[in-house]
Amino acid sequence: GENVEQHPSTLSVQEGDSAVIKCTYSDSASNYFPWYKQELGKRPQLIIDIRSNVGEKKDQRIAVTLNKTAKHFSLHITETQPEDSAVYFCAAVMYNNNDMRFGAGTRLTVKP
Amino acid sequence: ETGVTQSPTHLIKTRGQQVTLRCSSQSGHNTVSWYQQALGQGPQFIFQYYREEENGRGNFPPRFSGLQFPNYSSELNVNALELDDSALYLCASSPPSGSTDTQYFGPGTRLTVL
Numbered sequence: 001g002e003n004v005e006q007h008p009s010t011l012s013v014q015e016g017d018s019a020v021i022k023c024t025y026s027d028s029a030s031n032y033f034p035w036y037k038q039e040l041g042k043r044p045q046l047i048i049d050i051r052s053n054v055g056e057k058k059d060q061r062i063a064v065t066l067n068k069t070a071k072h073f074s075l076h077i078t079e080t081q082p083e084d085s086a087v088y089f090c091a092a093v094m095y096n097n098n099d100m101r102f103g104a105g106t107r108l109t110v111k112p
Numbered sequence: 113e114t115g116v117t118q119s120p121t122h123l124i125k126t127r128g129q130q131v132t133l134r135c136s137s138q139s140g141h142n143t144v145s146w147y148q149q150a151l152g153q154g155p156q157f158i159f160q161y162y163r164e165e166e167n168g169r170g171n172f173p174p175r176f177s178g179l180q181f182p183n184y185s186s187e188l189n190v191n192a193l194e195l196d197d198s199a200l201y202l203c204a205s206s207p208p209s210g211s212t213d214t215q216y217f218g219p220g221t222r223l224t225v226l
Contacts, residue, residue, distance in 0.1 A: 006154075032213055043116075043202065043217040044155065089154050093213065098145065098168030100215065102154030 002027040004092050006103025021106045023090035024072040030092040033073045039086045080110045116205050116218035124224045125193050133188040133221045137205030144186040149200040161186050198225045
């Protein structure tokens with residue numbers, strides 16, 4: 001089955017700096033990679049996702065890159081703000097499969 | 113907000129008891145997945161329901177079971193509760209197959225087993 005590793009486990013940045021979170025996956029058949037943000041006591045919320053037919057996707061301050069050959073994908077947050085502080089999870093799944101595998105999470109702290 | 117709802121929000125049970133958690137999927141979504149999220153960890157897939165049938169299962173024992181109803185809402189049942197079952201239980205719904213496999217999460221039910 002799929003195995004997703006996520007690094008770092010904690011990340012602290014100064015407001016305005018960029019943050020990068022990296023994930024690797026093991027199953028080359030995985031083709032859908034969402035990122036979720038989870039604030040304390042709240043539900044995971046989808047912030048961006050990417051499919052294996054593209055290498056990069058951007059939505060305002062958030063971007064995701066995918067390297068299928070190396071089987072890794074990354075989340076990039078630019079111009080970080082204190083409200084970006086949360087736990088971020090990457091995940092990987094095969095299209096129309098049912099077992100979405102999550103990384104262990106990265107706790108991002110943005111210091112004002 | 114995504115429209116996925118769960119009940120109850122919190123629940124306290126004792127070891128050996130049984131529990132039923134409920135999930136209402138987002139309008140138009142016919143697939144519901146259940147996850148267990150232990151403190152400080154990522155969600156772990158329990159099982160998925162599609163058109164009232166179990167459509168895949170993660171590495172959880174048979175005492176974890178579920179149902180999906182004709183309106184696509186779903187239940188998660190856990191029998192013979194153990195202390196390690198204490199966790200946040202999340203359900204996620206997704207649209208009909210072939211459109212997108214994006215999953216949208218509910219707020220979760222926090223289960224404490226004493």
